[in-house]
Structure formats: C-alpha cells, structure tokens
Amino acid sequence: MDFSGKVVVITGASSGIGAACAAAFAQHSAALVLVGRNRPNLERVAQQCRELAGGEPLVICADVSVDADVERIVTDTVDKHGRIDVLVNNAGITSVGGLGGGVAALDAVMATNTRAPYLLAGLALPHLARSRGNVVNVSSCLSTKPNTMLMPYCMSKAALDMFTKCLALEAGPQGVRVNAVNPGPVRTEIFRRAGVSAADNERLYAGLEGALPLGRVADAAEVADLVVYLASARARSVTGACYPIDCGLLLGENTTI
Ligand SMILES: NC(=O)c1ccc[n+]([C@@H]2O[C@H](COP(=O)([O-])OP(=O)(O)OC[C@H]3O[C@@H](n4cnc5c(N)ncnc54)[C@H](OP(=O)(O)O)[C@@H]3O)[C@@H](O)[C@H]2O)c1
Structure with a gap:
C-alpha cells in the first residue's frame, strides 16, 4: 500500500486511534494533515511521523464542532497541498449516562461524532471527487449494540454508520468511496x-x-491498519461498509462495555 503523493486528513490525530492512524499513514508515505484541538499533543504526533517517514505533516489546530474551524481544515489543506485524497473522520467524544444525562450531553456528542463528519465530508467532497479519493469514518461497535450508560454515544455512532452508507451511495458515481471501521474497546x-x-x-x-x-x-x-487498508487502492471495490474490529464483542451475550 503506497500513499506517495496522496494527502490524508485525519481528525483527532492528537491521541489514541487518530495518532495511530497518523503513524500508519506516515509509514505508507502519505502527506499528512493532522487535526485536533491540543497543539502540544498534535506536535508530538507530528514529530513521531517525521521520525517514521521524514515527511512534514501539516498541523491544524481546530475544533470540529465549530463550523468555521471545519471550513479552515479544508481551505488550509487545499492551500498547502492543492488536493485531498483521504479523509479520516476520527475525532470523537463520549458522555457517560443515559437519558438522565440531559440534552446538552446529546448535543455535544452529536456535534463532534456526527455533525462534524457530515460537514467536513461535504466540504471535502469536491476535492475527493477530483482525486477519486475516499472517506473512512471511525465509528464504533456500539453503533449497533445498545448501552444505557453510553446512550448519546451509541446514537451518534448509529447515525454515523447510516451517514457512511448514504454518502457511499451519493458519492459512488463520482468515484468516491465511503467506509467505516467499528472498533470494540481500545485503550x-x-x-x-x-x-x-x-x-x-x-477496571472497565x-x-x-x-x-x-x-x-x-x-x-x-x-x-489504524484497517483504516489504512480501507483507504488504499486494495479496497477499491469496498464502499458503504462498516467493519467491526472488536475481538468478538458483537458475538457475545455477556460482553457489556
Ligand atoms: N477507545 C475506544 O474504545 C473506541 C472504541 C470505538 C470507537 N472509538 C472511536 O475512536 C475515535 C477516536 O477516539 P479515541 O478512543 O482514540 O479517543 P481519544 O484518545 O480520547 O482521542 C480522541 C481524539 O479526538 C479529538 N477530538 C475530540 N473532540 C474534538 C473536537 N471537538 N475537535 C477536534 N478534535 C477533537 C481529540 O483531540 P484533542 O484532544 O486535540 O481535541 C483526540 O485526538 C472516536 O471517534 C471514538 O468514538 C474509540
């Protein structure tokens, strides 16, 4: 898998799964655009990527729940690189609680986990159509497994899966693929x-x-390996798919996260 000359935008690249995606794409020679709110953490990830691959990542400090910031992610990327090949919608948060958590928790989780990928993909789509690129959304196996303690999170990821499928249908004729990964628990x-x-x-x-x-x-x-595979030409016939990577969580009756 070779991403030489390809521009890969990763939201939530400053930590966890997004940071791992940055390292994996760097090892496959991608030109990286690393997005997050925490600049020191983003700079740390950028330094790791330089050490792995020698490229110079573009670091964009942006809050994906703020529309103007989302617009800036696309304009800054296109100003620097002139193209977008892959968008990894990874930034995500959860609240802890059910209906009693109130509507503010739902609004915050939906803004980051669902609304931001929708807005960002919409702004990136003309560029992805030009490059015949693709989107990978980082969803969750909780998109299909209800959990009363993570209710807004489950709802946000169920919506993200459906967004993945609807956008795959809409963007397919433009040569743009759209897929999701659905992890189980990851530390x-x-x-x-x-x-x-x-x-x-x-304990959890x-x-x-x-x-x-x-x-x-x-x-x-x-x-990250699964994200890279889905973003690569090897997955050129895969679109609208939501791939669990959950160590079997979705199989079990007694596996409550
Ligand atoms: N860990 C799991 O068990 C698990 C399981 C299934 C799915 N996931 C999904 O994996 C994705 C990554 O989560 P993670 O587990 O790696 O968690 P994490 O370590 O907490 O990382 C979350 C990332 O999202 C960024 N982020 C959050 N809100 C943001 C905002 N408003 N604007 C910009 N960036 C924002 C954070 O960046 P800053 O701090 O720089 O803002 C950080 O880089 C999420 O979509 C999550 O739902 C995780």
Missing part, C-alpha cells in the same frame, strides 16, 4: 476525558478483556 483517553477515574477506567478495560471472546482488546495500531 485510549476517551473515557478518562468523559470523567471516568483512572481506577474505574482500568480489565473486565472487558476477560469478557471478550478473544480475551483481549485491540490496540489502536490494529484499528
């Missing part, structure tokens, strides 16, 4: 950022490791 900062204590976070992942059919959770790098 990242996502629950800590939602207010889960370090001890509870550790340890419990999941024991309960999952494969007896382990996936690494961010494994999810």
Whole structure:
C-alpha cells in the first residue's frame, strides 16, 4: 500500500486511534494533515511521523464542532497541498449516562461524532471527487449494540454508520468511496476525558478483556491498519461498509462495555 503523493486528513490525530492512524499513514508515505484541538499533543504526533517517514505533516489546530474551524481544515489543506485524497473522520467524544444525562450531553456528542463528519465530508467532497479519493469514518461497535450508560454515544455512532452508507451511495458515481471501521474497546483517553477515574477506567478495560471472546482488546495500531487498508487502492471495490474490529464483542451475550 503506497500513499506517495496522496494527502490524508485525519481528525483527532492528537491521541489514541487518530495518532495511530497518523503513524500508519506516515509509514505508507502519505502527506499528512493532522487535526485536533491540543497543539502540544498534535506536535508530538507530528514529530513521531517525521521520525517514521521524514515527511512534514501539516498541523491544524481546530475544533470540529465549530463550523468555521471545519471550513479552515479544508481551505488550509487545499492551500498547502492543492488536493485531498483521504479523509479520516476520527475525532470523537463520549458522555457517560443515559437519558438522565440531559440534552446538552446529546448535543455535544452529536456535534463532534456526527455533525462534524457530515460537514467536513461535504466540504471535502469536491476535492475527493477530483482525486477519486475516499472517506473512512471511525465509528464504533456500539453503533449497533445498545448501552444505557453510553446512550448519546451509541446514537451518534448509529447515525454515523447510516451517514457512511448514504454518502457511499451519493458519492459512488463520482468515484468516491465511503467506509467505516467499528472498533470494540481500545485503550485510549476517551473515557478518562468523559470523567471516568483512572481506577474505574482500568477496571472497565480489565473486565472487558476477560469478557471478550478473544480475551483481549485491540490496540489502536490494529484499528489504524484497517483504516489504512480501507483507504488504499486494495479496497477499491469496498464502499458503504462498516467493519467491526472488536475481538468478538458483537458475538457475545455477556460482553457489556
Ligand atoms: N477507545 C475506544 O474504545 C473506541 C472504541 C470505538 C470507537 N472509538 C472511536 O475512536 C475515535 C477516536 O477516539 P479515541 O478512543 O482514540 O479517543 P481519544 O484518545 O480520547 O482521542 C480522541 C481524539 O479526538 C479529538 N477530538 C475530540 N473532540 C474534538 C473536537 N471537538 N475537535 C477536534 N478534535 C477533537 C481529540 O483531540 P484533542 O484532544 O486535540 O481535541 C483526540 O485526538 C472516536 O471517534 C471514538 O468514538 C474509540
């Protein structure tokens, strides 16, 4: 898989799965555009990418829940590179709670996990059509597995899956593919950022490791490998697909995240 000359935009590249995607695309010689809010973390990831591949990533500090910032992601990328080949909509957050969490939690989660990919893909689509590029949305296996403690998150990812399929249908005739990956649990900062204590976070992942059919959770790098495959020419016939990478979570009755 060779991404030489290809421009790959990754949102949420400053941490977790997005940072792993940055490293993986760097190793396949992509020109990277790294998006996030935390500049020091973005610069750290950019430095790792330079060390891996020698390229010079474009770092864009942007909040994907702010429309003007999303517009800037596209204009800054096109100003520098003149093209977009791959968009990885990875930035995401969760709240912890069900209906009692209130509508503000739903609004915040939907703004980042669903509305931002919709807006960004729409702005990037003319450029993707020119390059016959593609979109990979980082969804979740919770898009199809209800969880009362992560209700807005599950809703946001169910919508993201449907967006993936609808956009694949709309953009296919322009030569643009659209797919999703649907990870199970991966050790990242996502629950800590939602207010889960370090001890509870550790208990959560340890419990999941024991309960999952494969007896382990996936690494961010494994999810990144799947993203890179879907974005590559090897997957040129794949569109509208939502790929679980969940160590068997969706198979089990007793595997509640
Ligand atoms: N970890 C899991 O178990 C798991 C499972 C299934 C799916 N996922 C999905 O994987 C994706 C990445 O999450 P992660 O697990 O890697 O979590 P993470 O370590 O918390 O990383 C989240 C990333 O999203 C960025 N982000 C969040 N809100 C943003 C905003 N408003 N604007 C710009 N960037 C924003 C963060 O960047 P800044 O801090 O720089 O803003 C960070 O780079 C998410 O879509 C998540 O739903 C994760």
